[in-house]
Structures are given as structure tokens and as C-alpha cells.
Amino acid sequence: MTAPVLTAERTSVLRRRIRIVVAITITWNVIEAVVALIAGGIASSAALIGFGLDSIVEVLSAAAVAWQFAAPNPEHREKTALRVIAVSFFGLAAYVTVDALLSLFGMREPEHSTIGIVIAALSLLVMPFLSWFERRTGRELGSASAVADSKQTLICTYLSAALLVGLVLNSLFGWAWADSIAALVIAGFAVREGIEAWRGEACCATPVAALTGERESAHCADECCATH
DSSP states (O other): OOOOOOOHHHHHHHHHHHHHHHHHHHHHHHHHHHHHHHHHHHHTOHHHHHHHHHHHHHHHHHHHHHHHHTSSSGGGGHHHHHHHHHHHHHHHHHHHHHHHHHHHTTSSOOOOOHHHHHHHHHHHHHHHHHHHHHHHHHHHHTOHHHHHHHHHHHHHHHHHHHHHHHHHHHHHHOOHHHHHHHHHHHHHHHHHHHHHHHHTEETTOSOOTTOOHHHHHHHHHHOOEEOO
16 A cells, blocks of 8 residues: 655654654753763773763764754755764774673773662663654654664663663672673664664654554564665
């Protein structure tokens, strides 16, 4: 079934929604990055520092989408926005991997961080909603970059969970290695999503106006579309 063409009015509404959610995402992640990096530096936590860097990557990713949708014809900037998102992922993965290995081999010893646990828990509450909202809007609009950015935000949710587990295990049982493992999980997710963004792949980036109920779920589960 062919999806109906979006009206100019609906397209304008969707683009405005993306600009709003991107602005909120950037604001939250700037705060998150500052807190995580400071707390990570104090506690010598590779996972917490990696999480802070992921927040910076999220800011760059969201900024790329904001730049794209500031143009009269955002689709013309989509490929460049995807490239920026991909490079950001790769840079994050490289740094976090090195830092995690240093901790894993005993060159630094992560300490307890109450602030880190709090920021990870808050992120676990905030990020899923922001990701869902941008992903749904991006899918309806047919924007691969918006969907890719929403996946970056969703990764932040997974990383928040990994970080929280690592920090709690280290705090309760003194398992310093848990911090490093959490950081490597962050790096692994970053590499995978960087590759997908570079290829221009974003699941369900096709307009969903014609997809409802079970057909929409099946479409999301079975397809990843490359727009470039």
C-alpha cells in the first residue's frame, strides 16, 4: 500500500516538533555531560566519563539534526547530518574503549559516585520519552536523520542502565571491573550505531501515515531502509 503524501501543513508541524524535541535533548544532555564528566573525573570512572562523552555526542547528533531542519529543504542536508552523527559515534567508541581498558588493567581505580548513580537514574527516566517522541515524528516525516538521532537517544537509555548497574556494583561490592565492562558496553553500542548512521540506515524512516496497528509493528521489526 502506498503511503499518502503529507500535506504542507502537516509537514510543517512535524518539522517544528523535531526542532522542539532536539532543543530539549540538547539542553538535557549539556547538563548531563557536565555533571557526568566532573563526577567521572573525581571518581576515576571510565563508565561515567564515557557516559558524559556520550552526552556530548548526543548534543552533536541533535545539533546536526537541528542544523538540518533549520533549512527550507531539510532533506538536502540529511546525508551530511547522518555523517556527523556517525563520526560522533566512532569518536565516542574509541575514547571509551581506551579509557575502559586502562581501568580494566588496573591503571586507575574507579571509586563510588553517588552523583553518578543519580544522573544515570534520571537519564533512565528522561531519555526513553525523548527517543520515542522523535522517532515517531521522524518516521511519519520520513526523515532518516531524525530516526537515527532518536536511536542515539535510545542508546543513551541503554547506557544509563549499564552505567547504573556498573556504578551500583562497584559501590556495593567493590567490583571495579564492573565499571570497565559497562564502559565497553557503551563503546560496543556506539560502534554499531555509528556504522548504521554512516550507511544511512534508520529503521522505519519511511512515512508511517499508511501504517497502523499490527502492520506498523511488523514493518518496524522487519525493515531497515537506506535513504542514500
